[in-house]
Amino acid sequence: MAAPEGLFALEGRPTAQLIADQLREQIVQGVFRPGEQINESVLASQLSTSRGPVREALQRLCQEGILVSRRNRGVFVLELAMEDIREIYAVRVAVESTAADALLDAGQEQVKDTSQALKAIISDMAKQVAVSDWKAIARLDMQFHTSFVAGAGNTRLIRIYKTLAAESRMCILNLAVAYPRIDVLVQEHQNLLDLLEAGHREELHKAITRHMESAVEDLTGTTEEGSP
Amino acid sequence: MAAPEGLFALEGRPTAQLIADQLREQIVQGVFRPGEQINESVLASQLSTSRGPVREALQRLCQEGILVSRRNRGVFVLELAMEDIREIYAVRVAVESTAADALLDAGQEQVKDTSQALKAIISDMAKQVAVSDWKAIARLDMQFHTSFVAGAGNTRLIRIYKTLAAESRMCILNLAVAYPRIDVLVQEHQNLLDLLEAGHREELHKAITRHMESAVEDLTGTTEEGSP
DNA sequence: GAACTGTAGATTGTCAACAATACCCTATAT
DNA sequence: ATATAGGGTATTGTTGACAATCTACAGTTC
Incomplete structure (x- = not known):
């Protein structure tokens, strides 16, 4: 299921890492605004992949601290005080x-x-x-x-x-x-x-x-x- | 949005975080030795859960750096030089x-x-x-x-x-x-x-x-x- | 005997379906 | 009118099965 889209191929490197890197770049560039929710399903379909790898990437960014996760609610872009x-x-x-x-x-x-x-x-x-x-x-x-x-x-x-x-x-x-x-x-x-x-x-x-x-x-x- | 001072977090991230904490404690106590491989499936059955949460926990510890992941090979306890x-x-x-x-x-x-x-x-x-x-x-x-x-x-x-x-x-x-x-x-x-x-x-x-x-x-x- | 190749086993990587849960909205009673 | 209880909906959390890939071993050839 290689994406015919413009995003790079899997290339033998961890998929979740690639997704996380792309996401992070988009977040710091303001594509996603602070407080905005990021939906696993829609992101998965956008990337032509399943929710699994997307979920791993999101969790990774949560641990980094630029996303925050609320149980059974979703992940949101960090709001900075x-x-x-x-x-x-x-x-x-x-x-x-x-x-x-x-x-x-x-x-x-x-x-x-x-x-x-x-x-x-x-x-x-x-x-x-x-x-x-x-x-x-x-x-x-x-x-x-x-x-x-x-x-x-x-x-x-x-x-x-x-x-x-x-x-x-x-x-x-x-x-x-x-x-x-x-x-x-x-x-x-x-x-x-x-x-x-x-x-x-x-x-x-x-x-x-x-x-x-x-x-x-x-x-x-x-x-x-x-x-x- | 004042947080109720009396009650603490009611397990904001139960499963994966819980597993990760347990794993980390066992690793630092030497239950798993450096270089040892950690199998997702056996860990999942030991914890009476599925591979999903276990996998998330392992990835978390990988990002922390006390586990290292080799693609299609597995995760191993960090060997310190x-x-x-x-x-x-x-x-x-x-x-x-x-x-x-x-x-x-x-x-x-x-x-x-x-x-x-x-x-x-x-x-x-x-x-x-x-x-x-x-x-x-x-x-x-x-x-x-x-x-x-x-x-x-x-x-x-x-x-x-x-x-x-x-x-x-x-x-x-x-x-x-x-x-x-x-x-x-x-x-x-x-x-x-x-x-x-x-x-x-x-x-x-x-x-x-x-x-x-x-x-x-x-x-x-x-x-x-x-x-x- | 050494080197190469093909097969077997095991483990991770990925996927789609199912279940649980929190929030939103409406209806109802006070 | 306000507060409260109930159902509906959307989203995450979890699960088991399937596919891809790597290592190791055995068999074959030179």
């Missing part, structure tokens, strides 16, 4: 700081590889800023930080950060005005990269913390506490 | 340090509540050390650190740490001689508690780092490198 934003960014500081340490301890070679990847992302980001493509900017923003963490090579750190990145994109997408300080966005990331290459550990830590704190301010400042 | 130990404890340092900061920032009230819980755990730990009940010691060790993190109130941090605690227990259980420095075990945890109560942020960070580093030394020192 201000407290969630603070939590997410607090954990991001922890993860990225740890990644920074691990990266600097790993040696110049690894730093070099990582900074090359980061430089390319910053370059792309500058282009998208020029044309104000918000979705692309959000994607590249997360791609920068994900690559940064990935550079440390700690698989558990990477796994943790994957969820945080998804949640962050949901924050940015759903909480109205995403980047009020777009003029300094590229500059801030360039600063992080410079500090990494220079090996200034303490300064890098401080920069990461500031970067996240200002993000929290931007996000919480543009949002009224939405408690239903 | 020395690199894994270093990873786990590096992330634990990050999480606990962040929890410590959040706890100290949250105010004296929250610190008080947490330290009371920790004190009780240390007390129990001392008793179990006296009778050399290793499994109970390992459980209380993790309970201490889990309660510490839980005290910070960051749900994402707590969720992350749950997996780390399980993996740590697997390390301790599976890597032969668990606690070579049992005489200072209680003392070390008491030290962490004292620093928390005193509010010595920097000292607490250093103590957490030392605590984890010596744990890594103990674990990797008693293990022969089993890398293919």
Whole structure:
């Protein structure tokens, strides 16, 4: 029952994983809005598959935290409150700081590889800023930080950060005005990269913390506490 | 939408979550050894249920990382290498340090509540050390650190740490001689508690780092490198 | 004897049907 | 009019059967 549709083939990799990845991407891109219900059956028919794999994928996303499941009611896209934003960014500081340490301890070679990847992302980001493509900017923003963490090579750190990145994109997408300080966005990331290459550990830590704190301010400042 | 304060969750996710919790507990207690395969069918019949819920539980544990799934082959208990130990404890340092900061920032009230819980755990730990009940010691060790993190109130941090605690227990259980420095075990945890109560942020960070580093030394020192 | 191929067994992956449950809407009584 | 009880409906939760796939073993050939 291969889908004649445009979505990729099974390709010997776990099906549920593929579905989960597609779903996650659609969620962080806003195809599904916060609070919206996701129906197993309709999703299964859309993907030309059965409810089994779809169910597994949904459960996976529930455990990641970007979906919430209510018993016998269904799964819904996570609704983010201000407290969630603070939590997410607090954990991001922890993860990225740890990644920074691990990266600097790993040696110049690894730093070099990582900074090359980061430089390319910053370059792309500058282009998208020029044309104000918000979705692309959000994607590249997360791609920068994900690559940064990935550079440390700690698989558990990477796994943790994957969820945080998804949640962050949901924050940015759903909480109205995403980047009020777009003029300094590229500059801030360039600063992080410079500090990494220079090996200034303490300064890098401080920069990461500031970067996240200002993000929290931007996000919480543009949002009224939405408690239903 | 105020939640009724009196009654707790009436089993929000009964079956799969229940099975997963049971499985995880058995895994960290060594009922299933590392590398051992877990059969869906036999587990289902043992639990008097179908393969569906069992499969969901297994997938959940796969995503947590204490099981690994090989396509069309089955799920196996995670085999920990020395690199894994270093990873786990590096992330634990990050999480606990962040929890410590959040706890100290949250105010004296929250610190008080947490330290009371920790004190009780240390007390129990001392008793179990006296009778050399290793499994109970390992459980209380993790309970201490889990309660510490839980005290910070960051749900994402707590969720992350749950997996780390399980993996740590697997390390301790599976890597032969668990606690070579049992005489200072209680003392070390008491030290962490004292620093928390005193509010010595920097000292607490250093103590957490030392605590984890010596744990890594103990674990990797008693293990022969089993890398293919 | 070694290497290759084909078959057998077992286990996971997938599917469609059945059952259980929570919510919504209506009817009824106070 | 409000509150309450009852049935209807939609959705998830569960089940057993079927299909796909991988490993291992045996048989055959050079």
